[in-house]
Amino acid sequence: xxxxxxxxxxxxxxxxxxxxxxxxxxxxxxxxxxxxxxxxxxxxxxxxxxxxxxxxxxxxxxxxxxxxxxxxxxxxxxxxxxxxxxxxxxxxxxxxxxxxxxxxxxxxxxxxxxxxxxxxxxxxxxxxxxxxxxxxxxxxxxxxxxxxxxxxxxxxxxxxxxxxxxxxxxxxxxxxxxxxxxxxxxxxxxxx
Amino acid sequence: xxxxxxxxxxxxxxxxxxxxxxxxxxxxxxxxxxxxxxxxxxxxxxxxxxxxxxxxxxxxxxxxxxxxxxxxxxxxxxxxxxxxxxxxxxxxxxxxxxxxxxxxxxxxxxxxxxxxxxxxxxxxxxxxxxxxxxxxxxxxxxxxxxxxxxxxxxxxxxxxxxxxxxxxxxx
Numbered sequence: 001x002x003x004x005x006x007x008x009x010x011x012x013x014x015x016x017x018x019x020x021x022x023x024x025x026x027x028x029x030x031x032x033x034x035x036x037x038x039x040x041x042x043x044x045x046x047x048x049x050x051x052x053x054x055x056x057x058x059x060x061x062x063x064x065x066x067x068x069x070x071x072x073x074x075x076x077x078x079x080x081x082x083x084x085x086x087x088x089x090x091x092x093x094x095x096x097x098x099x100x101x102x103x104x105x106x107x108x109x110x111x112x113x114x115x116x117x118x119x120x121x122x123x124x125x126x127x128x129x130x131x132x133x134x135x136x137x138x139x140x141x142x143x144x145x146x147x148x149x150x151x152x153x154x155x156x157x158x159x160x161x162x163x164x165x166x167x168x169x170x171x172x173x174x175x176x177x178x179x180x181x182x183x184x185x186x187x188x189x190x191x192x
Numbered sequence: 193x194x195x196x197x198x199x200x201x202x203x204x205x206x207x208x209x210x211x212x213x214x215x216x217x218x219x220x221x222x223x224x225x226x227x228x229x230x231x232x233x234x235x236x237x238x239x240x241x242x243x244x245x246x247x248x249x250x251x252x253x254x255x256x257x258x259x260x261x262x263x264x265x266x267x268x269x270x271x272x273x274x275x276x277x278x279x280x281x282x283x284x285x286x287x288x289x290x291x292x293x294x295x296x297x298x299x300x301x302x303x304x305x306x307x308x309x310x311x312x313x314x315x316x317x318x319x320x321x322x323x324x325x326x327x328x329x330x331x332x333x334x335x336x337x338x339x340x341x342x343x344x345x346x347x348x349x350x351x352x353x354x355x356x357x358x359x360x361x362x363x
Contacts, residue, residue, distance in 0.1 A: 039361040042242035043258035044278045049350035050298055051268040055343040
C-alpha cells in the first residue's frame, strides 16, 4: 500500500495538466490540415451591370363597362403639363395635364389607368400631392362605381373613355394642390 | 494503490482525463493519417474543375485562375433576368458532393437578386479520365432585377467583379 505526499501529489497534477495541453494540441494539429485537404473549389468570376431605365409612369389596362379586363394592348405614352404659368405659390397650384395612351380604339372598351403623377416628366419636385385631388371640369374621365381615394396621390387611378386612343394630344386632366382656392372644382377621386 | 485523500484522488481523476485525451488524439491521428494518405494519393484524388463552355476545363482553384463567365449586363425591369452557368467536372477518383461556397443573395444594394440552382442530393460521380457522362454537371446562377428596384436607385448601377465559388467534397 502506498500513499502520496503533498509535493508528490502536486507534481502529479502539474504533469497531468501538461499532458492534457499537449494531447489537445496534438489532436488539434492532427485534425486541421485534414479538412483543407478534403475539398476542392472552383472559382468563377463575372461582372454585373444594370441597364438604364426611366421611372415607370404607370399601367394601362383595357376593360369593359364592368371593369372586366379586355385582352388588348395598351400603354401610357406620356403624362405631362405640370407647368401652369398661373404664378401661384407652392401648395395652391393647379396643373392641367394631358395623358396620352397607345391603344387600338374600340367601342365599349375603356382604359383603366394607374399613374404615378410624381414620375411625370415635368412634375415639379415640390408639388404637394398629399391632401390634393385630381379631376376638374372637362377631365373627361368615366365615373367609377368605386372611385379611388385621393389619399393615394401621387398615384392616381382613373378610367379613360373609349375614344381616348384617338385623342392626338391626350385626355385632359386637372391636378390640384391642397390649398387650391377654387374648392368647387370637381374631384374624380374621393376626398376625405 | 490506495487513494486516501481527495487531493490525492484528483490527480488520479485527471489521469483518466489524460487517457481520454490521448484517446482523442490517437483517434484523430489515425483518421488524419488516413486523410493524408488519400489526399496525397491525389493532390489528385479530390479534383473539381470548372469551365465556361463545358469543353475547356481548368482547375480554377483561385480568383486568379477563375473561370471567366460572360458579363451580366443590361438588366432592367423590361429585361429582368440573366443566367450564367459554370460547367463542373469531377476529375477526382472519388464522388464529390457539391455546394455553393459563396452565395450572396443580393447585389448592388438590393437592386439585383441572385438565385443559385440547388445541386442534386446525389454526389457527382468520379471521372478522372475525361469530362463526360455522370462526371460532369452544371452550376447555374440567375441574376434578376428586384421587384422594387426603382430607376432612381438602381438604374445604371454596376459591379466590377463578382466571384462565385463551388466547393466539392468527398461524399
